[in-house]
Amino acid sequence: MTTLFALLIAVAAMVGNTVAALWEAKGSRLAKYGRPVWLQPWFLTGLVADVGAWVLTVLALRYLPVFAVQSILAGAIALTTLADYGWNPLNLGRRDRWAVFAVLTGLVLVAASAVPERPAALPPIATPILLVSFGLVLVAAPFLWRARRPMLLALLAGLGFGGTALAVRAIHPGPMRWEAVGELLRDPLVYGVGVLGVLGVLAFAKALQDGAVGPATAVLSVTEVVVPGVVGIALLGDRIRPGWEGGALLGVVAALGGVIALTRADPDSVHRRVH
Helix, strand or coil: CCHHHHHHHHHHHHHHHHHHHHHHHHHHHHCCCCCCHHHCHHHHHHHHHHHHHHHHHHHHHCCCCHHHHHHHHCCHHHHHHHHHCCCCHHHCCHHHHHHHHHHHHHHHHHHHHECCCCCCCCCCCHHHHHHHHHHHHHHHHHHHHHHCCHHHHHHHHHHHHHHHHHHHHHCCCCCCCHHHHHHHHCCHHHHHHHHHHHHHHHHHHHHHHHCCHHHHHHHHHHHHHHHHHHHHHHHCCCCECCCCHHHHHHHHHHHHHHHHHHCCCCHHHHHHHHC
């Protein structure tokens, strides 16, 4: 698979995550006035879109570093903002337009700086460190859930999805044969993918039900870019092209800065949307 094709898969996953977030948010809001969220058609359809986006993310992570894939996925906030304003960029205020531009420019820099290779083998300490970290997230989950604060729940979702990305990147399935299936089933990271993925979906659904979609998506995006990106470089052998370290850092800062800016209400945009 070429680097370009892997990048296109990551972009498709970003679009899928955007659609899923919008549909799940609508279903979560409707749950306040009728049947439970798990019976809301919009929410269930959003989960289907989430699964499709997750499959695409897994494919992208087989060929691209975690920081590159997760940064591209963070572009969902730019698409979410456009959706809020009828998919018409002219409805955006000046600040929002610059923020969307910063997100897209940052994503291009990050994608260009990534080395599309997988290390031949992980350091022996990598799997134990990941499993201990996953355990700490699961221990903290009930306390963050009981706090019922949307931003903490979005943070928890970001850690869940970020942990899933790290686990997928760390798994080495080897050649596709029947023996490889047994090897995968004996790998504890495989179960980490499932458990943390479910945790991320549940926590984000609760965050959307109790809070606004914009800020929740921003916290989710920042968390699942920064935390797994740093771990991927430090622990999993993800690499940046020689001489591109500054460009990668600038890209992440620009993308996350744009994400944060897009979560704040722009009076000019609000005026345009209302009138």
